[in-house]
Amino acid sequence: MTATAQPAAAEAPATIAYAQRTQTWEVVLTSGKVVKVPEALAVAPKDAVNSGERAPFLISGDGRHIFYYRKKDGLFVARTVHGKERVVAKITAYAIGEEWPIVSYDGSYVVTGTSGPGLGVLVDLRERKAMGPPEKTDAWDLPRFSPDSKRLLLGGEQSVVFDRALRSRLRLKTRLTPSALAEDYTTSAVLVGKAGKYRKVRLLNLRTGRAGAVVRVKLPRGQYIDDIDFDRSGRLAVRSKTATGVAVYQVSRKTGAVKPLKEIKRPDAAVWVLPDDSAYESWTERK
Structure with a gap:
């Protein structure tokens, strides 16, 4: 059973078992239903630093939120399976392979690691607030969230x-x-x-x-x-x-x-x- 994701506010939040990329990205729900996500980039675009590199697609630990780079403009977005896209500030497909997003368990917080080394941007989606790395060092290791x-x-x-x-x-x-x-x-x-x-x-x-x-x-x-x-x-x-x-x-x-x-x-x-x-x-x- 396959469907293309459309907003459906009345529908209960779906739980995602996993995502897979075949001809396009799609998520497989625990019910077995497959939802296509054709708007998600598969690889970095031609004008990116690392053209052709695999584009990350992430799922929050609670299985309710997906994160991907959008084909039409290269912006990194978040949403529930049937929800509306929300742009995650300052993260774009141009830097795929140079920075990589990391998502908290509940999908409310996104941090990017960079090849700098260090961190890039930290985004609190609840507060709709983007922040730079804390304190005066760029040598932070990859972040770990509490449960x-x-x-x-x-x-x-x-x-x-x-x-x-x-x-x-x-x-x-x-x-x-x-x-x-x-x-x-x-x-x-x-x-x-x-x-x-x-x-x-x-x-x-x-x-x-x-x-x-x-x-x-x-x-x-x-x-x-x-x-x-x-x-x-x-x-x-x-x-x-x-x-x-x-x-x-x-x-x-x-x-x-x-x-x-x-x-x-x-x-x-x-x-x-x-x-x-x-x-x-x-x-x-x-x-």
Whole structure:
């Protein structure tokens, strides 16, 4: 069942299972319904810095909002499946491959990382407000949002937790690089090992600087931690690429034991995007 997305205010918000790019972008709902998004760019336009590079298409972690570069003018827009497009300020297709958008779980906040290194623009869609990078450094690592989208963790010379107005709430000078921020805005998760082949994690308290023991996550043979996060209850979860798609596991903080939560089978599509993905995940493009 396929449809082209049209505004439908009376319709209940749809939940998105994933997006895929075949001849055009389309989202697949948890009901199985497929909604085409023909207005979304597939690749950077000819006048872009990196012409022909894949254009990011993102889904908020709650599965209710999509984000893409619009064909007609190259602007980055946000909307629900059947809702009206809203332009996300100062983000355009011209810079695809030089900057990449990152979306909060509830879809209300967008941050762009850049090849600078550092951050580009931070946009609060609730307040319709765009801001530049906080403080006087351009060396921020990629941001991590808390599960409730109310805090933003930035790393660099220090790890700093900001609120939505980019006011500093907590800071710690550390050599460790946190990859996730918990709901308490204090606990973070740090991946340990070689990039691309992570199988270990430790917790870091951003208030005290105390780091916990390194725990080996007991993933199936041949699988690695491709993404790590906390849920709203403070439980640790990881996503791991498999031979057929992506598996999601709950992880014991103390023992590293895993509990399978779900496995998502990859569709036959050139590009595949799950809710809460960044612009480039290990499973995004078919190898």
